[in-house]
Amino acid sequence: VSAAPALVAVDWGTSNFRALLLDGEGRVLDRREAPRGILAVAGGAFADVLAAEIGPWLAGGRLPVLMSGMIGSRQGWIEAPYAATPAGLSDLVAALAVAPFAQADVHIVPGLRTEAAGRHDVIRGEETQVFGALAALGIQSGSFLLPGTHSKWVRAESGKVVGFTTYMTGELFAAARDHTILGRLMPDSRPSDDAFRRGVEHGAAPGGPGALLSRLFGVRTAGLFGDIPGEALADYLSGLLIGAEIADAAPAHDAPVRVIASHALAEHYRNAATMLGLAVEVLPADCIVAGYRTIARAAGLV
């Protein structure tokens, strides 16, 4: 067992840059984080940013660098085109993109695309977390939920990602709270389990897609009539959207659905899922490390 550096893994997203220095066993030797997401990199100077952030790790010699996230999008450094589902490790490896960088070989994990009912969907970054979770759990099949700005429900079978669905839950929550009349009745928000639970119940109730448009107005009337205190309305809105999301997604997935998220968000989803009869299991957020290691191995980088 060696503690010698073997791989640099970089999660380079829209807002943040996160790098890990790993040894051959996937242990974290060092880490760097900076608010230098791709939107904060001026003039395409990705190589300069990377050199500044991980340069010291490369002082002792070349190391393979494996990246995932929006760095591989059209707005990133080098586009790593989406690989189509079903996609296994070998498909990811075959679609790795190479970025020009003098001090190291830099590979970028492609995102995935899928199609259902004539409509496309995409993930970018979450594929690395899912392959990491499969490896960490030692399983080949299962369902994964990666909630957030864009909530992703991913299904794996026989070691391949076979499909997924994106819900704009987090982003719609923020847009509704900050840029519609609903926010006017939410001056000082405080957490409210009760309001969240009522939201989940109302959001998951039967109805068509358009019912969400009327239930959103119901957040306003719940405030107007004092059904829910103003400071709890944001949690009611959150529950409404998360309840609708889970009720729509759950039938296509087998329990337990594995949730990969920060602690607070994972607890919100766990509570809502439990209310709606869906068994979930919250995974440690660091399963992305196993993803980098697994992909790097399959690619022969380590």
Added chain:
Amino acid sequence: VSAAPALVAVDWGTSNFRALLLDGEGRVLDRREAPRGILAVAGGAFADVLAAEIGPWLAGGRLPVLMSGMIGSRQGWIEAPYAATPAGLSDLVAALAVAPFAQADVHIVPGLRTEAAGRHDVIRGEETQVFGALAALGIQSGSFLLPGTHSKWVRAESGKVVGFTTYMTGELFAAARDHTILGRLMPDSRPSDDAFRRGVEHGAAPGGPGALLSRLFGVRTAGLFGDIPGEALADYLSGLLIGAEIADAAPAHDAPVRVIASHALAEHYRNAATMLGLAVEVLPADCIVAGYRTIARAAGLV
């Protein structure tokens, strides 16, 4: 038949002030419009604004003034509390609020509230349009659609408003376009009937309330994959939301649903409704005039 002024009718909303000088037959003798909605009136100086706008009409003597809209809300001049459904003309009249104004007697039409499945809904201003439409058409029952920022579907029976549902369609469209990732792919929008129709079809397809959250993300992928040209994505989004709204609301209403809206908006809804097999009839937008006249008569003001 006299052309003598008999009534001042004021539609005083959030953003705009619109006043009509009517004769005893409901004919419009004069009109005033100003961007002096209730949010633009500083320090509660509603009486000053009203005097400035309609003062000249009162030079020849006192006239009754009848107002509707947000001027009767908690943020307005005097609160005219919501009357409960079922609500007929006599219920509106009984709930008229009186505002303090030296030069004339000022009455404010109350909004309406309803309750379904334990949740409240409200309208304020639309009740006057609906009673005007009933009077203008000479009917006692029917369904009305008043689309816009908040789209209202209103059902009348035996001369009373018996229920209604609000959809946040217009406001959610604006929030999604202007404040989410969806707007990034919509640099220069141009009208596209084709994209709108595809949106209606996708928005009205079967699914649960949460399906709207994934279909919204589909606006992004439709742009990413070139399924719909960038300049047509806004119309696709509009169709998606309007299609979802109509599919959800239509089953609770009898055709023809009467649409009260500006020309362009009414045509969008007419096209979408026709696609979805719902017969609609677009009413002239000035049916609100008949509403003021009908309510004023019932109140003995004219």
